Amino acid sequence: MTAHRLSRIEARRIAVRAQLLDARRPGGLLDLVGRLGFLQLDPTAAIAPSADLVAWSRLGDAYRPEQLSDALERERTLYEVRAIVRPTADLDLHRAAMAAWPFPAEPNRRRAVPGAGAARWLEANEPFRRDVLARLREAGPLLSRDIPDTSVVPWQSTGWTGNRNVTQMLEFLSARGEVATARREGRRRLWDLAERVYPPPGDVPSLEEARRILAERRVRALGIARPEVTGVAGERNVEDVGGEPAEVEGIGGEWRVDPQALEQPFEGRTALLSPFDRLVHDRLRAFELFEFEYFLEMYKPPAKRRWGYFALPILHGDRLVGKLDATADRKSSVLEVHAIHEDVPFTRPIRGAVHSEIEALAAWLGLERAGAA
Secondary structure, three states, X not given: OOOXXXXXXXXXXXXXXXXXXOOOOOOOHHHHHHHHXXXXXXXXXXXXXXXXXXXXXXXXXXXXXXXXXXXXXXXXXXXXXXXXXXXXXXXXXXXXXXXXXXXXXXXXXXXXXXXXXXXXXHHHOHHHHHHHHHHHHHHOOEEHHHOOOOOOOOOOOOOOOOOOHHHHHHHHHHHOOOEEEEEEEOOEEEEEEHHHOOOOOOOOOOHXXXXXXXXXXXXXXHOEEOHHHHOOOOOOOHHHOOOEEEEEOOEEEEEEEOHHHOOOOOOOOEEEOOOOOHHHHOHHHHHHHHOOOOOOOOOOOHHHOOOOOOOEEEEEOOEEEEEEEEEEEOOOOEEEEEEEXXXXXXXXXXXXXXXXXXHHHHHHHOOEEEOOX
């Protein structure tokens, strides 16, 4: 297939439209998550949790955080696995992967996901698995701390998960579709058997068919991306990736583009983005398409930060034009704006639009704006 040839402006506009950040707003939270594919949960709330920022940046004042918890816990139109929220309507597609998890080695796969260690640990801890399921069946939903650790072999890790055996077992069983998050108490998850949280299985496709469908959905949600982003990790065969081949003027290498996104009208707007927003999550793509340099600096010492602890990328039209360094001080009822970093010199219209969006963010948070006029 001949590659589509795109200018950098066309590629940027495809990416912005695909992520629902142009002037057209999605119809609601469920429409938003369905079209993006998922929302990522993250506990960092220097301004607001990432999932709420992603939803607000697209839905505006029509979105309230309780809508997300209602959809997850009461309506069950969304579900959560390992801090990823997806539409329940897509669950059967993901059940195919759940049934195969943890994935064995495959041709062209660089490594197992999440690795052979998980499979070996689960096999060694089969009695522990049965204990966890029995406890949930008898008394669930339960917090992880309410489930006894009867592991045979402890989970080995140099990170924070080392010897957190109950937590790891629950995470792995949720990846396999055996347990599920029933609801949350603050940041703490209450776990139950998946059969009591999820609807019964419907038409579950084969793993290969599910991967094909999901690859197409990934490229539709991103608009344009490198093949390794739209395909299964480690697999680069054409049948494993979504979209159609494309070339972007002035940028080497192959891209994949959603053919339905080509030659569409574009009307932009100004938006403040979460650092985890999918428009900027792929830092290399953000630099190649938008010439936008960004790093999340919350783990850096304050003296080494260029843009701030939780700086929000600023989108204006089809350009990423700067970063907002701000903090929500809820005790003082203030959105403290520390700095507005201009990657390009702001014109009067850009400056006005950015300040208007900051005011809208403060109002949505129920705070007064202060600082950095």
